[in-house]
Amino acid sequence: MKRCLDDREINMTILLADLLAELREDHRNMATMLDLLERDLERIRHSEEPDYELIHDILRYMTVYSDAVHHPKEDLLYGAMKAEDPxxxxxxxxxxxxxxxxxxxxxxxxxxxxxxxxxxTVTRFRLVADMTDYVERLREHMSWEEGDLFRRADELVAAESxxxxxxSHLDKLDPVFGPEREHSFANLLQNIKDLAES
Ligand SMILES: [Fe+2]
Ligand SMILES: [Fe+2]
Structure with missing residues (x-):
């Protein structure tokens, strides 16, 4: 028998939809990071000098936000999905x-x-291999989540689960795309803007 949701539970359901919207926005931002990395990867492949400072800024962002906030949020989401509906x-x-x-x-x-x-000394071969691995694996992972895992969560939202x-302990602002942009990412932000306009 389907029971009625109380107010608290209804708010929780809204939270799930909001969380999915946030995760999808993170993916769009991460895809921009991967586009920037790929632009430098092409430069390295053509024996041109890449922007190492930019690559470092991107990886710093991926560490402080994607690895430390985005992925743990997803781990919690998937754990809750599993508990809700095996x-x-x-x-x-x-x-x-x-x-x-x-x-x-x-x-x-x-x-x-x-x-x-x-x-x-880091050989060009190694740098290209490590950049390619990172870009490809992250793209594959996000594509799996968007095409499959997020859609399963959408089913729960649609079913008013x-x-x-x-x-809440992961409710940290994005230092690059959030409302309070961190000054140390100014160069990265300029590159994102240039990429969007190119
Ligand atoms: Fe993920
Ligand atoms: Fe993700």
Missing amino acids: SLSAGLDKVEPEHRELAILGETLRNDVEAIASGA AMFVAI
Whole structure:
């Protein structure tokens, strides 16, 4: 028998829809980061000098926001989905390991760029391989989430599920795309603007 939702549960349902909207917006922003990385990847492939400072800024953003806020929010969402409706849980066990893998790939690339900045030798082959791995794996991961996992969550929203995802401890503002932009990302913001206008 379907029970009636109380006010608190209705608010929780709204929260799930809002969370999905936020995660989708994060993906659009992350795709912009990957477009910028790909632009530099092409430069390296053509033996041109990439903008290492920009690559480093992108990876710093991915560490402080995507790895530290976006992915943990998704982990909570998927955990709650699984608890709410086990029939929606196929493949969800793979998500957390993929998030860890993406953080490691990002750290590897960041280490390459920091090594270059400190004067150490990093071969073009290795830099291209590490950048390609990062861009491809993150694109694949986001595409899986958008084409499959987020759609399963949409089903819960459509079914007016009383599902609640407690994300308050992760309620941090995006330092690049949020309302309070961090000054240290000024160069990255200018590149995003230039990319949009190109
Ligand atoms: Fe994810
Ligand atoms: Fe995601």
